[in-house]
Amino acid sequence: MMNINCGGREETCILFDEQNGIDRMSSLPDDICKYILSFLSTREAVQTCILSKKWINTWASVSDLKFDINEFIDDDMEELELVENSEDMAVELVTKFELLVKSVLEKREISCVNTFQLWLDLGVFWPCTQVVPDCICDAMKLKPREFSVKLRSWENLNLNTDLIFTCASLIHLQLHLCSLHDRFVAMEPNSINLPCLKTLNLYGVIMSDDSLKKLLLGCHVLEELVLERFYIEGIIKICSNTLKMLVLCNDYDAMRLQISTPNLMFLVISMDTCEIMLLKMPELVCAFINIPGWCDQDIYLTMGPKLIHNLSNVKSLHLQLHCPKGKVQKKDFSNCPVFNNLKHLKLFMTPVFYIIEKSWGFYVFDLVPFFLHQSPELQELTLHGNRVVTEFVEEEATQEGPRDALVQREFLKTVIIVGCNNDNGFVDQLINKLLVHVKIIGEIIVDNLGDL
Structure with a gap:
């Protein structure tokens, strides 16, 4: 029926x-x-x-071939990790999954497919064998337009990257790879030819800066690039005239970063970096920047102004800089242009821990008056804190500090304070600090339970 x-x-x-x-x-x-x-x-x-x-x-x-190991999890396998023979059950489960994939591809008509999806990832490592990489090779022969693979394996993943990166039919490509024995999966294809590829998502890969360069040159119409949990040997150079969205997320060693993408509209950088160079991005609309490693004041005062300068065209900015104790001086940002388009600003205030006092506090409030002064169209300011923080760090007043150098703003439509306790009147103190820089705030919203 x-x-x-x-x-x-x-x-x-x-x-x-x-x-x-x-x-x-x-x-x-x-x-x-x-x-x-x-x-x-x-x-x-x-x-x-x-x-x-x-x-x-x-x-x-x-036209769509979609394989997900979650479909093989029945009621008696939901607590797989808790049973005594969990390893045997895992082997049996993956073997069953591999046999289905292999059988379908063997009986599949020799014609193009729209989507090929193979997900062998349940958040734990599985006994994946060479059957899966072989099936991936067979799938590439079907000339898919969308190709998505998620693997979390006990064994080393031996993928034929040359076959994947020369599949000219691909429009969307996702490789989400994780091996118990390898920190990263090597991606060093000898040849790259992806003339139709528009979106590329790579997770858990390692490649040289030369391979990254060849990859970008081999994707003539690439619009979206996502790199997560990755490592580039050398300098990360992202140069593309076609990219509109770029996401770089990592929690490993600091790397040097250079980006030249004149048509970029959406940018996410959440990674440690000792050097960052962004060329002008006139089309940039939204940027999310989280750089946890600028604890050294010299690095912060060198790289911070350069970074902010190249984000001056954005309409929406989320900024999380783990800057040092030293104050931000007006002279440090004297060459920064006005943020004429900025309407929504979210600043993640960095908590610091005092071992002697055994308490938490904030250093980072100096960028608030800077942006209030440099953003004439700003409508909404969000200050995102941390619920364990209960006090401000009282900084030494200086004649060069933004508090004295920047004039007071007349009006701000909305202020949102997220994730802060009002213990010891912390939120009230924060609001009073804002009112030093803004005469009138239209609406103040306090969300004590907000998450990042």
Whole structure:
């Protein structure tokens, strides 16, 4: 039984009437059969072969092949890590999964597919064998347009990267790789030819700066690039005239970063870096910057102004700089332009811990008056704190400090304070500090339970 839309109204159609011996399933047009299968997982689509003779091989022509090991987790395997024979069960589960993937690809019609998805990731490491890499090679022969692989394996992952990075049909490519024995999975293809690729998402890979350069040169129309948990040997150089979105997220060693993307609209940098160079980005609309490693005052005062200068065109800015105790001086940002487009600003205030007093406090409030003065169109300011922080660090007043050098702003529409306790009147103290720099605040919203 299924619902069919007929001229704007839904009608129920009985596909198999056992009482009257009517089998409408076998008389459905091929296009309708394929349309029905498009709503099913690959595993479910294969199971339709028992419906009738016509459906024996219909599943082999579906345009989307999606394999997810979550489909194999039944009720008695939900607590897999807690049972005594969990390792044997894991081997059995993955073997079952691999056999399905291999069988489907062997019986699949030799024609192009729209999507190939293979997810073997449940948050723990699995006994993946060479069957999966072999299946990935077979899948590439089907010339997919969308290709998504997530693997978390006990063994070293031996992928044929040359075959993947020369698949000219690819439009979207995601490789999410994690091995128990390797910190990163090597990505050093000899040849790269991805003329149609628009989105690229790589997780858990290591490559040389030369390979990264060749990768970007081999993707002529790339619009979205996401690199997570990665390592680049040398300098990370992102040079592209086509990129519109760039996401760099890492929690490993500090690396040097150079970005030249004149058409970029969306930027995320959440990683430690000892050097960052951003060329002008006139089209940039939204930026999220989190750099935890600028504890050294010299690095902060050298790189901070340069970074902020190249973000001056944004409309929305999320900024998290773990800067040192030293105050931000007006002279340090004297060459920064006005943020004429900035309407939404979120500053993540960095907590610091005092061992002697055994308490938490904030150093970073100096950028607030700077942005209030340099952003004439600013409507909303969000200060994101930490619930364990209960006091401000009282800084020494200087004649060069922003508090004295910058004039008071007349009006700010909205101030949002997130994730701060009002213990010892901390939130009240924060609001009073803001009112030193803004005469009138239209609305103040306090969200003590907010998360990052």
